[in-house]
Amino acid sequence: MSGNTVFLRKAIAIIWLHLVRLHRYKLGFMNMIITDMIWYILLTLGALAFSSAGTHSVIAVLIFWGIVMWSIMNNTIWLIVGWVRFVLAWRIFEDHILHNTNPILLISGRIITSTIVTALAVPVIAIAFYFLTGAPIIFIQNIGLMALGIILLIAYAALYSMILVCLSLRLRIPGVMLDVTNMAMFVIGGLGVPLAWMSPVIRDIAFFIPYTYAAEIARAGIAGIKPYFGLTNTFLISLIYLAVLGITTGAVIKYSIDYIRKHGVKGVGMM
């Protein structure tokens, strides 16, 4: 069999595994959706506590979709990186290496779980919020653009998570605790605030963060807010970032697996 066929067979097996797990752990799956929805509400209410009553409905739309995008990013990272604990506790990490399958590929399969959780949680909470607050959050201007922005967001978050997975295996720190940048992404990653509305200093930082461009595309679809660089340019920049992040992640994974093959997995105790 050619290398590509072998890889494809392994990838199908991993997808199958994650789908079977979703079916097998129904309560856990429901728990993830509920947890997601609770965080959306908690953070949205927290943000609304800062806004005056007269601006509630306008601000609610901006805050809600900003928090949804931030949560999609955060959820993808936490579900992928957080799974390292399970993989190490069940001692299946080394098993995959022995069977010549990259364990990082196995862990990255969690993107299936996170995407399904997001796809179920967001519409439910959006409709619930619409009926609770009356804010027009469910009236999307261009659903295709919104979907494209969100897919790019998930892709960036998944690639970044794989880098964190590799780092956590090397540093013995739970990967989720390494994700110190996620909190800042709401503002400097352009998830909550459009580039055009940012102060010049923050905008200069946001230019270098891939999420900014995915969020600009998604926001164009959600509320019709024109991206700072125009739609075509923003899309091109987002593709360049995707390629750069993809190449970097590939290199980090290769380096980590080579290191682990030589020195073993450092995953003891609180890891």
Added chain:
Amino acid sequence: MKELEYVKMIMKAEFYAYLCWLKNNKLFAFMTLAWPYLMAAFILGLGTALGSLSVFASKVGVANPIFYIILASGVLVSSINIVDYSAWTLLDLKWLGVLPYIMASPPGLKRVAMYGLIIPTMISSAISLTAIAPVAVIVEGPLGLVKVLIVLGLVYLATIPLIGIAVIAGSLSLIFKEESFVSFLSPLMLLVSGVYYPITFLPKILQVISYIVPVTYVVEAAKILSVFGIPPLDKLFWIAGVLVAMSILYNLIAYPGLRSVEKNVRKHGIST
């Protein structure tokens, strides 16, 4: 007498294990210190990007909103640590395959699960709250430090009932053929406790639930303490009394509950 010896032994072992983990993983200890600040910075950035601090202060009813957000973030991180650690420990032991040994040991599962969690959760709460002490001192002077210590004391009082709730929820993962289905507990408790907003923002049913959640009272104490100068102490004593009552009540329910889970697991084995 024997019970006290078990408590002493388990706590000593857990204390030693936790210290060793921290000693061997200093970067992990450092990251634990950073999280309350990250959370506070996030909510401040989120709120001030689209609103103002003065509106927040009047809605939440605090005189010093920055001090409150920092204090509340410390409480939030501590609560997540307590509930998640308690709920996940049994699952971790199940995954590692050591539960049968613990059940066969003289103290048994119920004692290890209840007493063993107290020390790690107390240390992690102390780390999360002392981490915010420097900023509290900058904002409020030495009184800020006293206020942080009062909140830490109340978090310790809330730890006992929180462990009771989380352990019972976590122990269900030994009976059901599930991976984990209790991670919604900590955000749910934080949602109903009104950590970053007034409880009146919530629907009536969640407002009622908030009264039985220990975190609500710690958050309330943080709001009382977020005044300039000396806060009304009588209200804090009342909150401490409620938390003590909850500790007794919740553990009266949790301990027999855990005993029946252990009985079930001994009879039918651990579900995987």
